Amino acid sequence: MSDNDDTKLVTGGRRKEWTHGVVNPPVYRASTCLFDSYAQLRERIADPTAKQLFYGRKGTPTQWALEEALTELEGADGTMLFPSGIAAVTTSILALVKAGDHILITDSAYEPTRTFANGLLKAMNIEAEYYDPTIGAGIAALLRPNTSVVVTESPGSLTFEVQDIPAIVAAAKENNTYVITDNTWATPLFFKPLEHGIDISIEACTKYIGGHSDAMIGSASAVGKAWRRLQRTAYQMGHMVSPDDAFLTSRGLRTLGIRLKAHEENALKIAAWLKDRPEVATVLHPAFEECPGHAIWARDFAGSSGLFSIVLKGGDYPDTAAMVDDMHLFKMGFSWGGFESLILPSDPTSSRTTAKWSAPGPLLRLHIGLEDTDDLIADLEAGLMRYSRHIGN
Numbered sequence: 001m002s003d004n005d006d007t008k009l010v011t012g013g014r015r016k017e018w019t020h021g022v023v024n025p026p027v028y029r030a031s032t033c034l035f036d037s038y039a040q041l042r043e044r045i046a047d048p049t050a051k052q053l054f055y056g057r058k059g060t061p062t063q064w065a066l067e068e069a070l071t072e073l074e075g076a077d078g079t080m081l082f083p084s085g086i087a088a089v090t091t092s093i094l095a096l097v098k099a100g101d102h103i104l105i106t107d108s109a110y111e112p113t114r115t116f117a118n119g120l121l122k123a124m125n126i127e128a129e130y131y132d133p134t135i136g137a138g139i140a141a142l143l144r145p146n147t148s149v150v151v152t153e154s155p156g157s158l159t160f161e162v163q164d165i166p167a168i169v170a171a172a173k174e175n176n177t178y179v180i181t182d183n184t185w186a187t188p189l190f191f192k193p194l195e196h197g198i199d200i201s202i203e204a205c206t207k208y209i210g211g212h213s214d215a216m217i218g219s220a221s222a223v224g225k226a227w228r229r230l231q232r233t234a235y236q237m238g239h240m241v242s243p244d245d246a247f248l249t250s251r252g253l254r255t256l257g258i259r260l261k262a263h264e265e266n267a268l269k270i271a272a273w274l275k276d277r278p279e280v281a282t283v284l285h286p287a288f289e290e291c292p293g294h295a296i297w298a299r300d301f302a303g304s305s306g307l308f309s310i311v312l313k314g315g316d317y318p319d320t321a322a323m324v325d326d327m328h329l330f331k332m333g334f335s336w337g338g339f340e341s342l343i344l345p346s347d348p349t350s351s352r353t354t355a356k357w358s359a360p361g362p363l364l365r366l367h368i369g370l371e372d373t374d375d376l377i378a379d380l381e382a383g384l385m386r387y388s389r390h391i392g393n
């Protein structure tokens with residue numbers, strides 16, 4: 001196996017026994033798997049986690065190929081696939097907690113992660129406490145004897161604070177606490193969580209890894225004890241990914257390297273243009289100094305992807321309608337990571353509890369796609385002018 005990610009993206013999961021001589025593992029549609037003999041049935045029952053046909057829910061070469069490719073990229077002991085990114089997040093947390101535990105979640109977490117913690121986890125008598133995403137080594141003061149997990153997400157996918165993962169991991173390990181991360185923004189190409197001591201690295205493959213806005217899928221890759229617990233919990237929960245979605249995601253993975261570099265380059269160009277605009281107060285992009293945690297990003301990450309936010313000057317969310325309703329290329333939608341550009345007015349106020357969100361104007365989250373950047377800039381320029389006119393500047 002090569003040490004280089006570009007090669008791993010191309011070769012991952014393509015075992016001959018799974019491809020039977022074609023390039024990609026085919027789509028195996030299966031519920032029932034047939035056994036040749038009672039002896040074979042008993043052998044397969046004895047080793048339920050082996051990658052051999054047993055029952056559709058345990059996967060086929062279509063899913064195993066994707067799992068194996070992700071395991072190589074993440075440097076994990078193994079990977080479980082999930083029907084969505086949020087199922088990967090919730091099952092990873094469930095794998096590591098029990099009633100009476102306390103967990104710490106970054107205040108910048110993806111909102112449905114909070115909803116799960118404040119709903120189902122609370123009902124199971126598991127207490128979630130939120131912490132400042134820039135806390136770093138200060139997390140030590142919040143760790144309790146019953147803190148079983150620290151949930152990180154770096155950068156936060158709305159406000160882009162970059163977290164000091166090595167400092168958080170060091171403090172958590174002292175307390176025998178697991179640390180998991182939602183690595184969707186960076187993908188394993190730009191940040192390798194497990195190399196920094198994280199126990200479970202989660203990807204919403206719905207975003208960049210699938211990359212074509214047509215499949216819902218999540219993954220969690222883990223090491224050591226966390227891997228064994230994750231695997232057991234995911235089986236118990238009955239999680240399963242359709243072979244079509246696994247196939248599409250494997251296909252997306254092959255071009256992740258070049259797509260991500262193009263998203264990065266386009267986003268940097270557009271963020272730099274936005275930084276000089278009179279309508280823009282702040283560019284929240286980890287590669288820019290004004291982004292909280294920029295120095296940590298520069299230390300730990302190999303690149304930046306296509307998702308960032310801007311805070312506008314003056315005006316309020318209703319004023320943004322004049323801008324976003326008439327965009328030609330930037331469409332409004334949640335699930336970023338595809339080839340297309342997106343724009344989303346999004347107010348962090350209701351999902352912040354450690355500090356009140358304060359900003360000089362509304363926040364817009366942008367996903368920069370693979371369109372020509374001059375066309376994208378022209379679209380944004382006309383939009384910003386509509387915004388200013390609307391607030392009467």
Ligand SMILES: *Cc1c(COP(=O)(O)O)cnc(C)c1O
Pocket residue numbers: 083084085086087089110157182184185204205206207216217218335
């Ligand atoms: C989209 C997203 C998820 C959830 O993925 P789904 O496949 O939509 O469930 C989790 N974390 C982050 C950071 C995301 O952007």
